[in-house]
Amino acid sequence: MPTTTASLTISSADLTSSPINISATTNLTEAGTGIGLQSTSGLARRETESVTPYVLYRSDDYADDKSHKVYLKNLSPISSEYFTVYLTGDRATGAHDATDQSITGLTEVGRLYAGDFAFIPWNSASGTKEAFTVTVANTWAAGDTFAFDGVTVVAVNSTVANVASQINNAYYPNWTTSVATAVVTFTSRTSRADLEIDTTEAVTTTAGDGTGAVATTVTGTKSLSDIYIKPSVATTMTLESMLIYQAV
Amino acid sequence: MATTTATFTLNSSDVTGHPFTMTQTATLTKAGGSTGLDEFTGITSRTYAAAQTDTVIVADSIYSVAASSHKVYVRNTSTGTSDYILVELEGNVIIGRLYPGDWMFIPYGGTLDVQVTTIATGVTIEYGVFSQSAAS
Numbered sequence: 001m002p003t004t005t006a007s008l009t010i011s012s013a014d015l016t017s018s019p020i021n022i023s024a025t026t027n028l029t030e031a032g033t034g035i036g037l038q039s040t041s042g043l044a045r046r047e048t049e050s051v052t053p054y055v056l057y058r059s060d061d062y063a064d065d066k067s068h069k070v071y072l073k074n075l076s077p078i079s080s081e082y083f084t085v086y087l088t089g090d091r092a093t094g095a096h097d098a099t100d101q102s103i104t105g106l107t108e109v110g111r112l113y114a115g116d117f118a119f120i121p122w123n124s125a126s127g128t129k130e131a132f133t134v135t136v137a138n139t140w141a142a143g144d145t146f147a148f149d150g151v152t153v154v155a156v157n158s159t160v161a162n163v164a165s166q167i168n169n170a171y172y173p174n175w176t177t178s179v180a181t182a183v184v185t186f187t188s189r190t191s192r193a194d195l196e197i198d199t200t201e202a203v204t205t206t207a208g209d210g211t212g213a214v215a216t217t218v219t220g221t222k223s224l225s226d227i228y229i230k231p232s233v234a235t236t237m238t239l240e241s242m243l244i245y246q247a248v
Numbered sequence: 249m250a251t252t253t254a255t256f257t258l259n260s261s262d263v264t265g266h267p268f269t270m271t272q273t274a275t276l277t278k279a280g281g282s283t284g285l286d287e288f289t290g291i292t293s294r295t296y297a298a299a300q301t302d303t304v305i306v307a308d309s310i311y312s313v314a315a316s317s318h319k320v321y322v323r324n325t326s327t328g329t330s331d332y333i334l335v336e337l338e339g340n341v342i343i344g345r346l347y348p349g350d351w352m353f354i355p356y357g358g359t360l361d362v363q364v365t366t367i368a369t370g371v372t373i374e375y376g377v378f379s380q381s382a383a384s
Contacts, residue, residue, distance in 0.1 A: 004260035008353055010276075010321065010378070012252035015288050020252070022291060022376070024323050024351040031347065032330040040263055043270065067332075067347050071258065073272055080280040082317075085355060087341055107341045110355025113279060113317045117256055117272045118354050121335060121344025225342060244263070 002036040004028045004244060006069070006119060030246045031067045041243040045075070048237050053086065053106065053230040057243055059223040060190050062124040066246040070227065073117040075238040083239055085109040085118065086228040106228055122243075123225055127191030130220030134167065134202055136160040136182040140210035148186075148202040149174050160210075191223045250284040252276040252378060254319070254353065278380040279315040291376040293325070300366045302336065305375050311358030311382075318358055318379040323351035325372040333373055334365040 010022040028037045048054070062068060074083050086106040112118060134146070140163050144155045149172040155163045160182040168179035175186045186202075188195055197214060204212030231237045254276060259269040276285045292305070311318055324333045324346040332345040335352065338361035346352060356362070356377065364373065 002260055002263040004258065004263045006351075007257040008254065008321075008351055010252065010254045010353075012250060012288075015250040015252050015285070015378075016290075020288070022321065024321075026349040026351055028350075029329065029347060031332070031345065034329050036263070038263065042264070043268075065345070067345055067350070069344075069350075071256075079277070079282055082279070084357075087337070087343065107337060107339075108357040108359055109337070109343065110319075110357040111279065111315075111317055112355050113277065115274045116276075116317065116319075116355065117254070117274050119256060119352055120354050121346050121350060121352050123334070123342045123344045125342055242258075 002038050004037055008119065028069055028244055029067065031065070037067070037069070037244050037246055039245050039247045041241070041245075043240065043242045045238055045240050048231045048239070049234055051231055051234050053228045055226050056229045056239075056241060057122070057124075057227045058190070059124045059126040059225050062245055063248055064124055064126050066124060068122040068124055068243060068245040070120045070122045071117065071242040072112060072120070073240040074112040074114055075240055076114040079114050080232075081237055082111040082113045082232045083237070084111050084230040084232070086230065088223050088226045088228070122227065125224040127193070127221040127223040128218060129191050130188040130195040130197070130216070131218035132186050132197045132202075132214055132216045134184045134186065135213045135215070136164045136167070136184070136210070137213065138210050139208040141207050144204075144206040144210055146202070146204050146212055148172065185217065187218075188220055192220045193222045195220050250286055252285055252288075256353070276319060276378055277317065279317045285317070285319070285378045285380050287379045287381050289377045291374050293372070293374045295370065295372045296366055298369055300364060300371075302340070302363045302365055304361045304363050305373075306356070306362035306377055308338070308358050308361050311356070311377075311379055313358045316358055316380055318356040318377060319353060320356045320362055320375070320377050321351065321353050322346060322364075322373065322375040324348050325374050326370070331366070331368040331371050333371060336363045336365065337361070338363060
């Protein structure tokens with residue numbers, strides 16, 4: 001079991017009339033246990049030359065409701081340069097909009113100015129992944145096709161269960177699949193609220209009356225806690241980061 | 249001008265195949281300059297007799313939302329392993345969980361309250377804010 005220790009000291013001789021010395025140390029453990037966190041992204045650096053926000057850590061990639069920890073540091077040597085740290089959210093209020101930092105759809109945590117670091121607990125709350133079914137029915141023939149997500153499946157015979165199996169066995173860039181007899185269930189690889197698939201996207205082309213009816217079974221929602229980073233300037237800035245996380 | 253220094257150390261001999269030690273030190277300054285942060289709430293220590301839901305520990309109304317580099321420190325000072333504190337921004341924007349002994353040190357924009365939700369009775373917590381005055 002790994003042991004990872006995080007310590008913080010904050011000290012000042014003159015911020016208040018008495019010296020301040022705050023000290024905290026913790027062993028990073030999995031949620032609700034004494035078992036040490038076992039996974040890490042490694043210490044990473046990312047250089048940017050744009051003020052466009054980017055996703056640093058996506059909740060879908062990590063287990064929900066755990067005790068993940070995120071380290072961030074702004075390596076810029078220029079005191080006016082900062083990274084704004086955001087979480088997914090809809091908390092861009094009017095007051096928030098009064099600053100130049102607000103982005104509708106994201107929630108500002110705060111700014112890391114040059115040299116600043118942060119150590120942040122991260123809940124990693126995913127959203128819901130859109131799901132729909134394709135029901136292979138009626139009369140199919142070899143050569144009929146099903147096309148979706150840039151992938152075209154060509155039926156090798158007329159058995160609907162076999163066609164469904166073929167559809168299931170294909171690899172879709174943005175979807176995973178499972179199959180039960182002649183019904184294939186597609187599940188989005190990421191949590192998104194903007195997906196609504198119908199037969200204009202999942203296209204069945206058959207010579208006879210074969211069909212591939214599409215029905216939404218789960219309506220997707222966006223992730224609730226992706227971590228976004230927005231550099232303050234379009235000149236080179238470097239963010240150092242590390243995620244120490246619980247795999248399951 | 250006050251000088252406040254924060255030092256972070258992270259080390260592990262076995263979380264990867266190579267021992268890892270990192271120490272980072274930052275002098276806490278106002279936004280965009282080298283002038284030190286000039287306000288501090290002190291460290292508040294609380295024991296919650298009952299489980300809390302969205303209890304405000306940092307009220308945004310008293311902090312500048314203009315260019316600012318406030319910092320929030322929170323620690324779960326409870327014992328055991330399971331009684332976590334859920335740290336949120338106002339509006340149920342969940343930041344993360346602090347299990348007993350865990351601490352956090354985050355930048356704070358001053359735009360939303362910082363809140364905590366607890367799941368047990370007797371949870372203890374300490375927290376404080378280092379900030380720059382609105383007049384800065």
